[in-house]
Amino acid sequence: MHIRRSRFPRRSRTGVTLVSLAALFLSACSTGGVTSTATRAGAEVTLAALPRATPSALAPYYGQKLTWRGCGVPGFECATLKAPLDYDRPGDGDIRLAVSRKKATGPGKRIGSLLVNPGGPGGSAVGYLQQYAGVGYPAAVRARYDMVAVDPRGVARSEPVECLDGRAMDAFTQADVTPDDQRETDRLVEAYKGFAEGCGARSPRLLRHVSTVETARDMDVLRAALGDRRLTYVGASYGTFLGATYAGLYPDRVGRLVLDGAMDPALPARRMNLDQTAGFETAFRSFAKDCVRQPDCPLGTKADKVGGNLxxxxxxxxxxxxxxxxxxxxxxxxSLATTGVIAAMYDESGWGRLRDALTAAIKDQDGAGLLLLADSYYERDAEGRYANLMYANAAVNCLDSPAAFDGPDQVRRTLPTFEKASPVFGEGLAWSSLNCAYWPVAPTGQPRRIEAKGAAPIVVVGTTRDPATPYRWARSLARQLSSARLLTYDGDGHTAYGRGSRCIDSAINAYLLRGTPPTDGKRCT
Structure with missing residues (x-):
């Protein structure tokens, strides 16, 4: 799927991500801590808490002290956290994780550490902290908390997964994901296979150990190294899946958790992809209504015709x-044009830029504007270098859950359902869901409920017209988590905190600063 990270709210960017319009965001699980409950319909799997006592083999990790140093960004410190590559075999070697913090500025008594994650999988939490959260979060929050981030294993500064060089990635992002015949289908399959083989050749050690469960366990090691008894955390988009997984594994260590742009961990990959396809259609209809109200809409003057024109x-x-x-x-x-359009669906503040790019492309045959939108989505720089976002995204997704489809025939049979969910994007997003079918490492996870029984109150935030994490997922996660409080933002865009709603921001700030969660079911505009 393409959930990827949450974009930096309005100010810059980091939900969830496409890989060549083909990034699957397959929410799921991994090794450790699941319990099966038989039902008439089959086996419902629920994440079970890990034992409260720290295994002796992990004691050295939990007892480590972080050595902080300057890291070239004024006001921020950096350190390296060690974690076992394989929690089941901690003697097999370590993985080194990049951590950054900005200490509480005061005034007021320090509450503790606030860990932030912008989503992905594959988004750099350290980059998010240093570029946005550490300076853009409300001053009152920054005054009372040490703001902290760790790049998840396989991401950015934490032993990144690598797959393709820039030229090969350019070719991959241009692969035709709406094949018209068998030849084009074969080419798309070869593109997916080439991407997967590249990851297997360049990152064989990491690919088996970048699951969400392992990353959640790393977060608990970091909590201990920071000296906090409980974890306080704000996660957006995929970060909500990571935070919910932490709560399921360590319910007694949950402090104040905010899960913004929530995912539903119980959904199988195909259903998740289908729901997100419908989410992008919902967001596009909002864009269409806005576009026809402008004097320069390049897609016509009637909202119900905009989709057909696109x-x-x-x-x-x-x-x-x-x-x-x-x-x-x-x-x-x-494929690049579609990626450019989808990139603008994450935040309504990008709609004007999208109109300009579409105007240039449709009227002047100039694709530069849409290419820039696609490049920003893929994190490709002007020199043709890609950040590792897309590689980590696929690596985590394909490990966390069984693939949505096992081959082209399954995609073809399901195309009508995807096209019904989104006449504009359905075909491309269905074929994009084929990516993990060719992954070199078998998945270790599966969809499962997360209940986190005994956890302190957890705030689950959903946006009614969120393209990447549809609102129904927030409602579902809130029903699963035993202590959830659902907070709803009636609006557009991906995620809600820090996007301009005073109601949302004040509710979350009160929870973080005073420990007072919002009333379950509270709605904001």
Whole structure:
């Protein structure tokens, strides 16, 4: 799926992510801590808490002291946390995780550490902290908490997963994900296989040990190293899955947890992808209504015609790519154009930029604006280098859950369902869900409920027209978690905290600062 990380709220960016329009965000689990409950429909799996006592083999990790040092960003310190590569075999070697913090500024008594994660999987939490959270979170929160982030295993500064060089990744992002015939289908399958083989060749040691459960266990090691009895945490998008997993494994160590842009960990990959496809359609309809109210909407003057006009543009780009002026000779293919449009769906503040890019592409045959949107989504720089976001995204997703489809025939049979969910994006997003079918490492996880019985109150936040984490997921997670309080933002965009709703921000700030959770079911605009 393409949930990826939550974009930095309005100010910059980090939910969840596509890999060549083909990043699967397959929520799931991994090794350790599951309990099965038989039902008439089959086996319902629930995440079980780990034993409260720390195993003796893990004691050295839990007892480590962090050595803080300057890291080139004023006001921030950095350290390295050691964790076992394999929690079941801690003697087999370590993985080193990058940690950063900005100490509480005062005034007021320090509450503790506030760990933040912007989502992904694959988003750099350290980058998010240093670029946004450490300076952009409310001053009252920064005054009372040490703001802390750790890049998850396999991500950015924490022994990153690597898969392709820049030129090969360019080719992968241009792969046609709406194949018209068997030849084009075979080419798409080869692109997925090539991506997977690249990850297997370049990161064989890591690929088996980047699951969400392992990352949640790393968070508990960090909690201990920071000297906190309980974890206080704000996670967005995929970060909600990570935070909920932590709560399920360590319910007695839950402090104040905010899960913003919530995921439903009980959904199988195909259903999750389908729900998200519908979520992007919902967001696109909001964009369409806004677009036709503007004097310069390039997709017509009637909202119910905007989708058809955009599909027609995609079809033209599929038949003949557009020039972009890119120094590496890249042209705007249908897949890159679609990625550019989807990138703008995460935040309504990007709708104006999308209108301009579509106007240039449709009226002037200039694909540069949409290419820039796609590049920002993939984190490709002007020199053709990609951050490891897309590689880590696929590595975590494909390990956390069985693949949505096992081959092209399954995709073809399911296409009508995806196209019904989104006439605009359905076909491309269905084929994008094929990625994990060719992964070199078998999944270790499966969909499961997370109840976290005995945990302190957990705030679950859902946005009604969120494209990447549909609102129904927040409602479902809130029903699963035994101590959840559902907080609803009636609005557009991905995630809610820090996006301009005073109601949302004040409710979350009160919880973080005073420990007072909002009333369950509270709604904000």
């Amino acid at each position: 599909r027609a543009f995609f079809e033209k780009a599929d038949a003949r790519s557009l020039p972009t002026g890119d120094k590496d000779g890249r042209r705007l293919t249908e």
